[in-house]
Amino acid sequence: MNLRDKSDQPHRGAIESLRQEISSIVRLMRFSYEAIVSIDESQKIILFNKGAEEVFGYSADEIVGQPIELLMPERFRATHREHVEKFARSEGNDLIMHHHKSVFGIRKNGEEFPAESSIYVYHYGGEKTFTAVLRDVTRSVEAKERLLQLASHDFLTDLPNRTLFTDRLNLALANARRAGLKVAVLFLDLDRFKAVNDTVGHGVGDELLRLVAERLSALVRDGDTVARAGGDEFTLLLPNIARTEDIVDVVSRMMEAFKKPWSVGRHEFH
DSSP states (O other), X not given: OHHHHHHHXXXXXXXXXXXXXXHHHHHHHHHOSSEEEXXXXXXXXXXXXXXXXXXXXXXXXXXXXXXXXXXXXXXXXXXXXXXXXXXXXXXSSSEEEEEEEEEEEEOTTSOEEEEEEEEEEEEETTEEEEEEEEEEOXXXXXXXXXXXXXXXXXXXXXXXXXXXXXXXXXXXXHHHHHHTOEEEEEEEEOTTHHHXXXXXXXXXXXXXXXXXXXXXXXXXXXXXXXXXXXXXXXEEEEEEEOOHXXXXXXXXXXXXXXXXXXXXXXXXXX
């Protein structure tokens, strides 16, 4: 009897150690700041941690047992289902389904968001489970888009800058040559603008420039470009000009619009 007890001890110790390890991993998964979602082979959610609750807006109680497709936009569901079924049929032990892949999720409120996901496939209790570690990259994507915007647009007025204006001009010239049309480029600046900055301050001057940019943008046709060249200088690109009268029409509307006063706070400019 003693011999049998001794032989069983290592086995029981290994099982207990494994249980503790699994318990620790599950606790870490549940309270990780990363969104962690596990599904079984039928693609039903079996684990939904605190990070996932924050990202998706569901509580674990309302989402566990639901199909994973609930968390992804409809256009991606069929492809995801095929991938999971393929890996469910694959042989071998733990696998990486994909690592740091760009995906899209959908929150409880219906909002889509970009994410980076790694999906791991595990054997557990004779079945395969799939665990996704997901990171919401909405802010990162927005920051990249903003940097791209700043590279091609004026920071103050949000109009195209010189670089983007030049690119559009070159494209318009090439298209005009093929179509046998003309391109017009208009240049304007604001008279006595320096006096605005000198007398009432640059803050008022900046707001005046923004209002000018808005008024100019409302005057041109679809496909035209209003850009800020710098300071109080603006350029307009009018592609696909068939008649000189088209240019005159734009300039006439511009001169008429500039007759209206500009109000910035308690100041009015003419």
